[in-house]
Amino acid sequence: MKKVLFILVIALLSSCQQENVNSNYKIVYKNDKEGNTLKGSKEKLINCIRGGAEIKIGWGSKGKNHRIEHLSEPIWIAILDESEVVAHLDPQVLAKTDWDELTADYADSTLLDQEWRVAITTKGEFDAVWYDRDQGGVIKRIPQNHPMTWFAKGNSKTNVPLFSNE
Secondary structure: HHHHHHHHHHHHHHHHHHHHHHHHOOEEEEEEHHHHHOEOOHHHHHHHHOOOEEEEEEEEEEEOOOEEEEEEEEEEEEOOOEEEEEEEEEOOOOEEOOOOOOOHHHHHHHHEEEEEEEEEEEOOOOEEEEEOOOOOOOEEEEEEOOOOOEEEOOOOOOOOOOOOOO
């Protein structure tokens, strides 16, 4: 009886420790700077979006002295002609980065009036604008290309367009 109870407790504990297969973000698509596929597929990413999966996008850059990596959840996603994905990030007020101390802060209060907005595509395109919230205009625009990593968490079992009656 003790042996059966012991096995039951062990089985219960091990089942509590197992992670749900859909509880972790997984890379579903990765492209290089030119938009070429490095891992996964755009079709898989599109299926994840259509299935209601949570999406995150990662990118970064390496300079002469420093490297930076970013990870963000888009606030708006579009599937274009069944083949490309466009994502918009939440507008941000950017902090000033102190590369000597590897910290960030809002000590420069002049930056608080500026909002950073980004549109990202599965072609590796990254269109960034700095917008003046007080004056209502674009301060600068820097279109660029980056390697992108697209992550998904959740369902990816559908390929039916969201506007379809199916």
